[in-house]
Amino acid sequence: MNFLSRVRESLVRFMQGRNGVDNLGMCTLFSGLIISLLGSFLRSPLLSFLGLALYIVTLFRMLSRNREKRMQENRKYLSLTSGWKTRFNQFVKRQQNRKEYKFFKCPKCKTLLRMKKGTGEKDITCPKCGHSFHQKA
Numbered sequence: 001m002n003f004l005s006r007v008r009e010s011l012v013r014f015m016q017g018r019n020g021v022d023n024l025g026m027c028t029l030f031s032g033l034i035i036s037l038l039g040s041f042l043r044s045p046l047l048s049f050l051g052l053a054l055y056i057v058t059l060f061r062m063l064s065r066n067r068e069k070r071m072q073e074n075r076k077y078l079s080l081t082s083g084w085k086t087r088f089n090q091f092v093k094r095q096q097n098r099k100e101y102k103f104f105k106c107p108k109c110k111t112l113l114r115m116k117k118g119t120g121e122k123d124i125t126c127p128k129c130g131h132s133f134h135q136k137a
């Protein structure tokens with residue numbers, strides 16, 4: 001067995017049963033990177049310390065053997081951020097299509113809907129909750 005595969009195997013053995021990198025880990029790693037870069041750029045010891053703290057949190061979560069707890073944290077992180085990601089993606093889509101479509105929300109379930117501009121007035125049934133309402137475009 002050559003040196004590299006021995007290193008790889010011992011690394012695999014070392015990481016067995018540990019959490020590794022998850023979505024929250026990527027988030028803390030990248031925010032740590034950005035904050036510590038900002039800290040050295042602005043010569044702010046507080047930001048550098050914060051960046052270091054985020055690295056330590058990332059490392060701790062990566063090497064943690066309490067996978068159940070780490071998975072819980074990751075799920076919480078995902079559920080907290082998914083709403084923001086959806087809203088952001090919807091905003092981008094709206095900006096791209098605002099000339100062609102009129103965007104509005106279903107008055108009952110607040111789902112974002114769209115209608116081609118120039119269609120005039122129309123009765124619309126929400127595809128999500130089935131609520132019918134009148135809409136102008």
Ligand SMILES: [Zn+2]
Pocket residue numbers: 106107108109110111126127128129130131
């Ligand atoms: Zn609806």
